[in-house]
Amino acid sequence: MRYLVFVAGLMRATLAWAETPELTVYTYDSFVSDWGPGPQVEKAFEAQCGCDLKLAGVEDGAALLARIKLEGSAGDADVMLGIDTNLMAAARDTGLFAEHGLSPELDLPVSWDDDMFLPYDWGYFAFVYNADQKAPGSIRELAESDATIIIQDPRSSTPGLGLLLWVKAAYGDMAESIWEELSDNIVTVTRGWSEAYGLFLEGEADMVLSYTTSPAYHLIAEEDAGKAAAEFSEGHYMQVEVAAKLKSADQPELADRFLEFMLSEEFQSVIPTTNWMYPAVAPKGGLPAGFETLIKPSRAILMSPEEALASRDAALDEWLRALSQ
């Protein structure tokens, strides 16, 4: 008898579990890991939504969009979180995403009025170096110096693509000659950010392409003030990371709630010390101590999504020509 009660209880529990709606968010790998924003975000959202939030991680932004395209409308995803503005035009062209219908107050250095994609964090690309060394003051100075750098391949990495567009936006028709001058500074070109940053920490080069917020990780998590980001006079190219709801979402209301939650204090306050980026809405208590030590570029550069898509192929050809000599 007791056994039967147990089984009945178990069945009821299973039924209850099956009735809980499930919201599936596709994002990139580092978001879902134990030390990324994922676990805290999941806990906070589940506490208010009466649902099961499932975060599925796919390598990175570009792989994420490729996955959504592969699945088309047959996929499980309700929300995609984690591409940047450089991929937005391609994402919009898929016709898979729905409008968000929100008009939030954002704290971005640029204005934002996209009806489909909502930003959740942002940062500036920068070259990071050991603070006890001297850093060049511009891309041109870097190209003329004999400092060694490690960069990422624009065809496989979002920072790599960011640098490509950075140089293009800053130098236009001169971009190819800047890359030619940079070619003797480049120790190697890696597939992704992790390899490049790892090589830099191993001492393989003087500088590495990363973010202005990178020194904050070392300062806050490792209590090491030894890293700095170089401020360049051309200005710094931005990365804005965005999310959107899929038209084919099984749970459209939950997806809307999630996008709203994404810009709330609970989500945004987790971002600085888990994703190591600036939150899209400044938290009420301000940024964590240590962020005030970071450089604040006086000029933010960001191509519009359409402009980025239109100029990347020509910029890539220049890059390949200059670095293949």
Place this chain on the structure above:
Amino acid sequence: MASRFKPISPFCGILVAAFAVALILGAMLAVALRAEAGRGIGPAEWAAIKFTVLQASLSAIASVILAIPVARALARRRFPGRRILIALLGAPFILPAIVAVFGLLEVFGRTGWVNSGLSLLGLPPLHIYGLHGVVVAHVFFNMPLATRLILQGWQQVPGERFRMAAQLGIDGMAMVRLIEIPMLVKVVPGTLAVVFAICMTSFAVALILGGGPRATTVELAIYQAFRFDFDLGRAAMLSAIQMALTIAAAGFALGLVRGDSFGTGLGRSLQRWDGAKPVSRILDGTWVALAAFFLLLPISAIMASGLPALTEMPHEVWRSAVVSIAVAVASAILLLGMALPMSLAIAAGRSGFLELAGLMGLAVSPLVIGTGLFIMIVQFANPLRLALPVTALVNALTVLPFALRILVPETREIIQGQGRLAMSLDMDGPAFLRLVHLPRIRAQIGFAAGLSMALSIGDLGVIALFADSETATLPLTMYRLMGAYRMESAAGAALLLLALSFGLFWIMDRGGRWHAEA
């Protein structure tokens, strides 16, 4: 030989091979059919194809040339710690590429041990980035495998041959001419083919050492086609080119394999009387020492940087280690299920199609097969739920050609040597397998299973296409740690990865040769 003995009909092996080929081609087709109009293959892709063939040829030749004297020295010397050394020399091959590259850089990098030594002596630093860097990395990965395969060739020469040679006073050049060169002619082409195929599909990580977009391989170009342009047509096309090149080269190399068998001995333990002169002793010793130095220094560097973090690793690392072990065991079982019937069928004379079918698993881009399977699965199931079985299957397909190289020569010897006797005893297929074949081949089975587990543990492969937070494998977790600035924890995870893959390899390999001569 009017009625050649076939202990087991090759039917089973052919069926398995047909399944593997259908799966691989089906996956490629699925990718190609899903493609929208792309820009096709341009100059950047042709440059990648040229570079790939160049670096793969150089790497294969360098690995095999260096492996021959090392294998020779290991074959004719017995010294304390020889077995452990042979096992340790296998470690680079089973390391995940990213771990191995960081190990190499600790030794040969800008602030590495070698350059610190050079600067103490006031010498200019060594620069590892460039084509030579890619070749160095590939030699580091593949020389151990080449050494093992060639060493196996030496061990297949029956002890009686060496006994006879000693009685006839054959030593030095005569030994080289009469026994060693004919043996090498049989073993080297297959070894070259395998190493070439591995280097053909080399991915981004070894290319860190290439220094720039010049060092782009076809595999990386496939990845970029997916990522940058979502050009599935170009990805499928590049994958077909890569496979055609690999199979053509391998077919050519395997076609060169000539020469008769050495005949069979009684399977007694091997004793060598040749090479007793001090000069050849010193020479052998030098080769072994150099190889050990080159292969073991980076391994020690990995251990040194991983040890401090090992005690305080995040919980996720341990969880993913368990996932990885499960995948490795599954992939080893799948592998043996394919490789044993196929090797029997090859040994029974159906070599052409089956050997090439085996190579396809290595020649196909893991990214393309993973994506193809994904496209097929998504029609009727949630791919996330099938992430681990698919990973195990793709890993098994990748290791298939190695397993065949390991299993086929011995299977051939068994069938040639024991087949007629078994036939005269009227032994049927299953009895032959149970009484003759399996007991004699268990060392090779252990080696193949160990290799597949080790490679599977270290492989990032297709899991990145499918993973969610619960199914992350250890290499994926290591990448996640690196992606979150946690290089120290990642170094700890790398050490755990090294220990696991090496430990599993050791257990299986040792288990197979229990009570047998290494």
